[in-house]
Amino acid sequence: MLIVMRPDAVDADIERVLKVIESLGLRGHELPGQSRTAIGITGNRGSVDPANFENLPGVADAIRVTKPYKLVSSDLRPEKSVIKVGNAFIGDGSLAMIAGPCAVENEKQVFDAAEAVAASGAKFFRGGAYKPRTSPYAFQGKGEDGLKILAEVRNQFGLNIVTEAMDEHGVDMVEKYGDCIQIGARNMQNFSLLKYVGKTRKPVLLKRGLSATLEELLLAAEYVMAEGNYDVILCERGIRTFANHARNTLDLSIIPAIRRLSHLPVIVDPSHGTGHNYMVGPLALAGIAAGSDGLIIEVHPQPEKALCDGAQALTTSQYTELFEQTKRIHEAMNIAATAAS
């Protein structure tokens, strides 16, 4: 933390700041400059709250010097993390494809989707048994029965199961039946839940909140990791903006931004990120081209009959064709990367 004093700050102002620093058990270092004085703070283990200083007389600015996160940081771990999910990997340079229906509705729907997903060569299957719905009167998911169907998918098709938990009970259930615990966008800052999944040993797919900054996303991952679970995969799924042609605004610039700051893998959800079937393909390809480690995509054997988010689901044949395209883009990216190195 660096406290920058105003040019008109007097000695008493500086004394006051130094005393507050001392009262916090820290040490202040006065650094006089040509037109203004700056005061450096040392002795802190975590970050210091700038709010302690901003309103003191004579203070122009309180600037965080050290980043507020540690475990997610590339400073701590320069190489990219590779996360094992079931028997496959995310972040190892391959294109991770996680596909399946929004919600588990019944065995036939899930198995039809799983057959297409397995046939495409994807290694991960998605499907929600606990559904966070805006309305209390909307379909809320099939719960443990749904998880049992997903577990059966793993047995029959060898797909690794990624599925959402919304509370502690859900986490226990997903830990029992699934391979990766998804934390949804609306729970990205449900700090109690983050701590709870941090105590499990299943990998966590952490979706960016609708209005989360990059720092908030990284700190949400830090919550999980601070409890000892280092297997976190980040997911860009669109943010809320004024733009109304899509359900959300997919913010692909967060991919290079994450790469610069963190070792964690990041994937893209073009289904929730756009909300429209016809946009899923172009934005999936864009996500790969922007450097994503993978995609999570909604596929439904009969989108028009889906109980949840049918408008954005691909048919199984649309999905199969798209996966072929993403592989071509992924390959072109690798050639480009090899040529550059």
Place this chain on the structure above:
Amino acid sequence: MLIVMRPDAVDADIERVLKVIESLGLRGHELPGQSRTAIGITGNRGSVDPANFENLPGVADAIRVTKPYKLVSSDLRPEKSVIKVGNAFIGDGSLAMIAGPCAVENEKQVFDAAEAVAASGAKFFRGGAYKPRTSPYAFQGKGEDGLKILAEVRNQFGLNIVTEAMDEHGVDMVEKYGDCIQIGARNMQNFSLLKYVGKTRKPVLLKRGLSATLEELLLAAEYVMAEGNYDVILCERGIRTFANHARNTLDLSIIPAIRRLSHLPVIVDPSHGTGHNYMVGPLALAGIAAGSDGLIIEVHPQPEKALCDGAQALTTSQYTELFEQTKRIHEAMNIAATAAS
């Protein structure tokens, strides 16, 4: 579906309607009004046939509800709801002032603040024992020890306690020690938590999420009410926008919008809504002028030493002066309303 009873309907008529609802596998919510009783039906996936009710004795009307919410709606209850919090009321036309520190830090800090709040004539005290913090390394609150200090404030000063819960355990604790369970902005769509507080019988202060639309806010309240807890107070606390002169953008237009659609009271949080000490006063007055039922304001005896959000806290003397000003604006509003009627 909404069943509107005739003004001369008797208890037996209401009982009969509730039994029919139950027999259909649905749930009836009786909401008595000044001149008539309405009964909301929840639990239905699709639409309910009005023919089931139209010919029952005492039934005036059976209305298909097209809006996705029911229990929060003015259609169900045209008069404003008045919520009892401890021994005082919110929504009864008085100016509800909820004041206190962001976080409970220690007895002295809390009692100093409480003394000023009680002296000002306010009836509600705020203070967080469980703190949702963006960073896992920031002060997370004192937990049950903090709640005990707050309970002591009620005993000594007669103030009613409003305090946040972040998870089921927290709800149990707040139910035990406090008078009103606050659900924070980041948990506004933590649907499991909403259902859980819906099963308590303590009033709920529901803060608008950082990127929540009006409909999402009302549906979050609906989640609580659908479980049988009708005592919900809404709170505007600023939304996330590009504007960077304030921590959040306080959206006061939601007050007339809520009035038009819902019977629930709504208050304003100018402290989180702006994030700056010097903005709290002007926006508090603006909130009252926009028609708010009250305010929730952060007061700290020594803001520069606050462990949390000191930049936005008022000193006790700033708070006392502001409360006097808000009373003058509230009075001017009442004169205006009386003149208009």
Place this chain on the structure above:
Amino acid sequence: MLIVMRPDAVDADIERVLKVIESLGLRGHELPGQSRTAIGITGNRGSVDPANFENLPGVADAIRVTKPYKLVSSDLRPEKSVIKVGNAFIGDGSLAMIAGPCAVENEKQVFDAAEAVAASGAKFFRGGAYKPRTSPYAFQGKGEDGLKILAEVRNQFGLNIVTEAMDEHGVDMVEKYGDCIQIGARNMQNFSLLKYVGKTRKPVLLKRGLSATLEELLLAAEYVMAEGNYDVILCERGIRTFANHARNTLDLSIIPAIRRLSHLPVIVDPSHGTGHNYMVGPLALAGIAAGSDGLIIEVHPQPEKALCDGAQALTTSQYTELFEQTKRIHEAMNIAATAAS
């Protein structure tokens, strides 16, 4: 660079400073205050050496300005600016009410509105002759014919005319017929237009752009002032956010933020700021309570027949009632301010 003169500096001292500034190829802007005169320097790319000025007679201080704006800044002029518009003032502590129809449609419509506005005691009349419309096929305004009707309103009712210009020709016309040149939100960063109105000597009402930060708004005013026209009134008219219950999100926190940084007056437009008739009243009152110097409100004798923005226009009787309410709030604010001082 800002040169602050001593309270006892004489005219010759000021002249000398201005000449030194000129000799450096820069431009000096004299801004007399209550107790002292300040001189802003513009035209410099990098920093100016304070040594050029510090030893000149009558100079109290030479301050390096780090903020990107100068002429709008409170550093330059600590007292609030009072802007003369026709024969009345904005920013002098009175409540400036600017009312009238969105667009000038015909004589009868304008005169009916003007009669109500004049009868209410307001001193300013609004009405657009050049209309910025999203669609090229929407009504684009009556041009000079419309301005002639507005000029007739001034003659008959003594109201000062505030009306928009969209290009250089429009500025010339408004300069001829009106009293205050309005620059619309969509032109807030039309820098060529800002420079052009900076060369006129009519006051400018500058509306905040839909996605303008505070700094961008102040710099837009700086564009006008840097050309020598210091009579700028700022206007908050709502920003674009995800919130969809109102047409825009009225951001009242910008009022205290402007007060902190700038001497320019600021008014509020609750009509465009909300887009809904029923929200105009509450947000107008909120604007006054937040410290606004005035309001600009759309009034139409027959809103349902308006060619432009009828949904947000008040009827003449709604307007009259609202103005009475705003006066009461404004009075309560003044009592509060007096009590505080």
Place this chain on the structure above:
Amino acid sequence: MLIVMRPDAVDADIERVLKVIESLGLRGHELPGQSRTAIGITGNRGSVDPANFENLPGVADAIRVTKPYKLVSSDLRPEKSVIKVGNAFIGDGSLAMIAGPCAVENEKQVFDAAEAVAASGAKFFRGGAYKPRTSPYAFQGKGEDGLKILAEVRNQFGLNIVTEAMDEHGVDMVEKYGDCIQIGARNMQNFSLLKYVGKTRKPVLLKRGLSATLEELLLAAEYVMAEGNYDVILCERGIRTFANHARNTLDLSIIPAIRRLSHLPVIVDPSHGTGHNYMVGPLALAGIAAGSDGLIIEVHPQPEKALCDGAQALTTSQYTELFEQTKRIHEAMNIAATAAS
């Protein structure tokens, strides 16, 4: 109203329709397509009676248009428009690369950049002679002198010149020296300027405003086209959101959305769209993968010395490498498209 001619309609049939339109006091816009000609009608306030046209020879259909735009619409012209800029094309399936410095600073800087751009095989050169700057004290561009340098670049390197105009004078100058008139994001709703460029016969590169919806962007293009200039290229350059890791949030979902509604080509500006050198590459590739017709990219021989936006400029060698990568992605896209057809 849209008149769709039959595939076998002859010129005389078209003439006849245009005359009827004229006789109604309206304006007809002939837009020949591959298989049929469509005629858009503008100038009407309300709806036009289809009966006027339905029975004329050669008329296939007369469609009431409910969307607020007509000339930009795919309904009018199902095939994509190909725009000729100087001696090259945008929208013809090739990858249009427009590269060059933010601002024209001097001959050496421009020629060094142009040499690299020409060597890469790009056909378009960008560079600003009139610069819209947030601050009046920032470098405002070299004006006509800058345009002369750009004209010299065309002569020496055969590159087609894309450069911005901010007002009518600037449009006249760019028409004289350049090949394509750029309208910047801040002027997207400067309707007077849009009408003015609509009267020129140079192609227009129209950048999306910082808070423009898709409909507003299309209507801005409609303003240009309604004046008779049909050569409009749209450009996504990032929108303003709360996200602070990039200067703007590049909204690539607008590309498939434009494709669905309009025949106009659309390109992507990853330089302004991100504001950071290290993000330009990933987002450029993502833009191509999302289906963009091209890119506009800032290149500077010495970014660290740039007078404008140096932080986002690529060095010439970074640019050259990136262009090679974009070609690989563009090729992979074409293979995918061919495989799909």
